Amino acid sequence: MDETRVAASYVQLLFEHMAALGRADALGPPPAPSEGFVALRRWQALLQKARDLDPGPKATFTLRLARGIAPRHFGVVGFAALACGTLGEALQRLERYHRSVYDVNAAHVHPCAEGLCIEWGVERGRPGALVDETAIAAFVQLTREFTGRPVRALAVDFVNPRPAELRPYEDFFGGPVRFGQPSTRVVLSPRDLALPLRGADPALLALLDAQAERLLQEAAAVAEPVGVWRQALVGLIRSGRTSLPDLALSLQMSPRSLQRRLAAQGHSFQALLSQTRQQLAEAYLRDANVELAEVALLLGYSEQSAFTRAFRQWTGQAPRQWRRHRQAS
Template sequence: MAEPVSRVAATYVRLLYDYLQAQDVDAERLLGPLPPADQHFVPLSAWQGMLTRVQDLEGRPGLGLRVAAGISPRHFGVVGYAALACATLGEALLRLERYHASVYDVNPAVVRHLPEGISIEWGVSRGKPGPLVDETAIASLVQLARDMTGHVWPVMEVSFVNPRPDDVRPYEDFFGGLVRFGAQVTRLVLAAEHLVLPLRKSDPALLALMDQQAEALLARVASVPAEVEAWRRTLVVLIREGRPALVDLARAHHLSPRSLQRRLAEQGLGFQRLLDDTRQHLAEGYMRQHGLDLAEIALLLGFSEQSAFTRAFRQWTGLAPAQWRKQALANKNQVSP
């Protein structure tokens, strides 16, 4: 089996272009053209090269800390927007951790619950990406978390696998807590009191738009009994929140799981069929109408990996998503005036 290729999302790479633009630097002249809209990933090696060129241009430490100041949910793509639908920082971080590989597919992240809060750790199983990559990633995550809560709060601890720089003061000032270097793993520790902070920068308008789009897609499905339609609409929200389970659907309709299963059976349905049908109709609508790549569609449908979505879609339609989309677009062009 081939070794996995480390990579980062193209939306995340745009963060560096935005930083240079704010410095009145011609980013495309220095780094090359922006990744095209249909490109989801950029190889880690390319990202390392970009950061190195900017570091050589500026010639001072702490580049990742400065770049991170401009982070926003859009740099995390669909995952960032999904995080805005969460009620608290802790929920948002769990969402980001679940789907982090769609943004930062380097070393796997592991979340551990501690008495004092949580730690997020990145090992070195796929190598050490280097100080510039690491500090940009960790600082971006912390800055985004602070922005979403509307508070600048200190982290408890940050550990880097990289050697100690000559000047650690910029790192201590940015993170506000204990900063270690030369550690076995890259590690971020956040206090429990910060995890319960509400997201003051949530985007209910965007969330409502996502719901409206999803409901419009479902409306194209042949008419079904009102009860089934209500279950489907609830599933749309649960899918987006990463909770498409029988127990969650039952709770949302004030039923026990057993009662819901019985009522589903009365409609000639099982829960898995209802979930698959809902996901399939959403997937087909997204692929017809939205400028989303397949990895983003997989996330919107609650799949942790694009490969899982591909397998499921092939079971639903007999075609791989890319093949289905190609045929759908071809048919659309044939009927266009």
Template sequence: MVDTRIASTYVQLLFEYLQGQGLDPVQLLGPAPGADEHFVSLPTWQRMLRRVDALEQRPALGLRIAEGVAARHFGVVGYAALACSTLAEALLRLERHHVAVYDVNPATIHEQAGCLVIEWGVERGRPGALVDETAIASLVQLARDMTGRCLPVQAVDFVNPAPADVRPYRDFFGGEVRFDRPTTRVVIAPTYLALPLRKSDPALLALLDQQAEALLARVAALPAAVDHWRRALVPLIREGRMSLAALADSQHMSARSLQRRLAEQGMSFQQLLDRTRQHLAEGHLREPSLDLAEIALLLGYSEQSAFTRAFKAWTGESPAQWRKLRQSEASS
């Protein structure tokens, strides 16, 4: 396969599974990835899964691992998904940012016969049953965790050959499970797409907002009204609702009134948004534990490339260049 990788939080999930089985994951697999290691290579992940599978010699390892999944195992992407109002919105957000978690084969979402279909091809190779089953089962389990409902899927397709016993798969997914298919797919019935999320980690979402507000507190002071609006933008940016109307609604005023009040302070909404994003970006870039893709997501960008273009327009440097220069300055 070409150079592919998965988020190191998947390794954390595997370590937690082993600990739950009374096993020492470090002794079995070696040290966990460091705090600054955002990804592990696909071959590394494959070796880990094969080692555990050979030890346990039980079917459906990926399904058992996935049972412990939560938003934190999807990193910032998982937390951002919790900010969505419905399961459909959360799944769309996960699809847009899947490379920050599972950079193997590209994912697409489309509608078919009224159902939502999430599909992975084999353009970049076939990672194998253990990898595929862990990833798909984790996604389904995350949807259940976010909604608080043990929702069955309409159907699941895998590109890999059928295992000797398919019953554990039917029991886990609750719908039709097929193997030896041309693509890997998860089909979700429309009944479940409008389910509200139970926001199972509100403390984590609040923490993200508090961290963002702390970053803003370090930059130049602004008039009280403008600073208030800037802080109100923080959750809207994270949720991807960056419009004058959304900010005005959060302040219980009309868009026209907010626009007029911003003008009185010598500022447009776009200037406020750009400056807020820039200040947040610079603060996040000083935090080595955040990957550029995660920072782009926290700033409401659907793609890292869009964040890079915007940051270069603000500062004249790419985010990677800006980070490297500041790190050099800090160490000198």
């Protein structure tokens, strides 16, 4: 598991927990602002040290830690999920981008007999009880933060051995909890998936809207229908919906009609998507406060490496190199 990692924003949860206990410096310096990720080995060591220093019951350390989770700890993914209409839509977003927060084992969201199952296997190893319990407890707590409702899990499974007491886990999750299972999973009720979310973070939305407006100003010189299509595409890119049918639906026309109209203007959908993404990417990269991983997510890429490859094709430079040159000039 040497290459596995978690987001630095997620690790910040632990430092905030220790600060609330009056032990802000006990774990050493927190991740630097320039650090996008923290190696899993470091995360494991930090959790173990914090558990040893925490004066509360050792058996419930991960559950108490998870109660402090907020969308900001999931970075731009958390805010993007919070901007969704329902909890079900937010979970789909988290599945798509989970590696930008928790790059350990892949998450899979699928229907099961009880409801909707969010499942993590052991393909990349077993990170241990502290890591797993913190992640799953934080995930369930985040659904409560998103909705403002006491969401209860219908079932929770862990791959790790059974602890001495089950009651604290059942009280926290609100349903039966099993250990020693082949995979880690959380089952949620279909009724809870329809719960509306509390709303998006105003600061992030302001940033997104400002960047989108800049793009539209840059695109003002193109033919009117192309500008309209590009404007619609900006919002779709932000939400990860980057297919021709998605754009056609937003414009209330059939995919075939949209293809014909694009061709009449001398465009293809893929060319329009690439041009729009490039302009957005350059706008985001000009803002030093936006991390490269966040730029990739805002452009609808599930992995930063895919964004880097695309940006090289557009500009001949890696995003970080392009940003340094612009800052220097």
